[in-house]
Amino acid sequence: MGGRPGSPVAAVIPAAGRGVRLGPGIPKALRTLGGTPMLVHAVRAMAASRAVSLVIVVAPPDGTAEVKSILDAHALPGGSPGGGWGRTDVLVVPGGETRQESVRLGLDALPPGYEIVLVHDAARPLVPVDIVDAVVEAVRDGAAAVVPALPLADTVKQVEPAPVAGRPEPVVATPDRSRLRAVQTPQGFDRATLIRAHETITDDVTDDASMVERLGERVVTVPGHEEAFKVTRPLDLILAEAVLARRRLNDGF
Numbered sequence: 001m002g003g004r005p006g007s008p009v010a011a012v013i014p015a016a017g018r019g020v021r022l023g024p025g026i027p028k029a030l031r032t033l034g035g036t037p038m039l040v041h042a043v044r045a046m047a048a049s050r051a052v053s054l055v056i057v058v059a060p061p062d063g064t065a066e067v068k069s070i071l072d073a074h075a076l077p078g079g080s081p082g083g084g085w086g087r088t089d090v091l092v093v094p095g096g097e098t099r100q101e102s103v104r105l106g107l108d109a110l111p112p113g114y115e116i117v118l119v120h121d122a123a124r125p126l127v128p129v130d131i132v133d134a135v136v137e138a139v140r141d142g143a144a145a146v147v148p149a150l151p152l153a154d155t156v157k158q159v160e161p162a163p164v165a166g167r168p169e170p171v172v173a174t175p176d177r178s179r180l181r182a183v184q185t186p187q188g189f190d191r192a193t194l195i196r197a198h199e200t201i202t203d204d205v206t207d208d209a210s211m212v213e214r215l216g217e218r219v220v221t222v223p224g225h226e227e228a229f230k231v232t233r234p235l236d237l238i239l240a241e242a243v244l245a246r247r248r249l250n251d252g253f
């Protein structure tokens with residue numbers, strides 16, 4: 001592939017999940033971190049990259065108006081009309097039943113001209129801009145799909161799942177940990193490849209890059225970052241608050 005040096009970049013942020021594993025409450029993306037909704041942190045993280053000129057937020061299906069008003073309330077003063085995020089425009093569309101469906105609905109709203117697309121979980125609010133830029137650069141250099149990845153700290157076992165949760169599960173294999181990676185977002189794509197993947201793969205998958213793999217296309221990694229972790233369970237929220245507090249201390253506000 002020849003590379004896409006100057007292509008404008010759009011980011012789709014799926015934010016329509018309920019956050020069941022985080023516990024009862026409002027949708028996860030709207031829960032606050034340091035007093036600011038997680039989704040706003042995620043939009044800021046994308047807009048912090050000079051490459052990203054459009055963010056498409058995929059909101060809970062019954063929460064589009066609320067998400068728009070939250071984003072308006074946190075927009076920068078003097079931003080572009082309807083956007084308010086400096087160089088970056090922000091659109092809000094309703095999401096679906098699964099993450100995969102929400103991403104597809106976000107892609108349906110993608111205007112022409114954006115040949116590079118990032119997909120970033122609202123649930124990864126603290127991803128550093130260097131990771132966003134590294135993913136963009138790798139797609140601009142010609143990769144069809146790019147994922148930020150980290151080595152694992154734990155040994156991983158493959159099991160025969162128990163019919164009842166919590167019961168012992170027979171271990172069937174221990175994959176070589178040195179060849180495993182935990183992958184994060186933003187994942188970056190050549191637009192046409194990502195759209196073809198979403199049109200072709202209909203069974204449930206847990207990330208967009210695996211859909212591209214199933215097309216037989218090459219997916220590559222760039223180094224991820226510990227602070228790009230996904231807020232999934234209650235302890236993650238405590239960790240995210242601590243990371244944010246440390247950043248604010250270091251930045252002097």
Ligand SMILES: Nc1ccn([C@@H]2O[C@H](COP(=O)(O)OP(=O)(O)OP(=O)(O)O)[C@@H](O)[C@H]2O)c(=O)n1
Pocket residue numbers: 013014015016017018019020021022028029058095096097098099100102103120121122123124230231232
């Ligand atoms: N129907 C869905 C489900 C998930 N997501 C988004 O996909 C990202 C990753 O999903 P996850 O962390 O699993 O979030 P939830 O689905 O909200 O969490 P849970 O599985 O605990 O309910 C989140 O930003 C979430 O909002 C989405 O846009 N639409």
Ligand SMILES: C[C@](O)(CO)[C@H](O)COP(=O)(O)O
Pocket residue numbers: 099121182183184185206207208230232
């Ligand atoms: C896309 C992802 O964040 C990559 O690690 C992850 O697969 C999302 O999983 P979830 O169960 O939808 O949170």
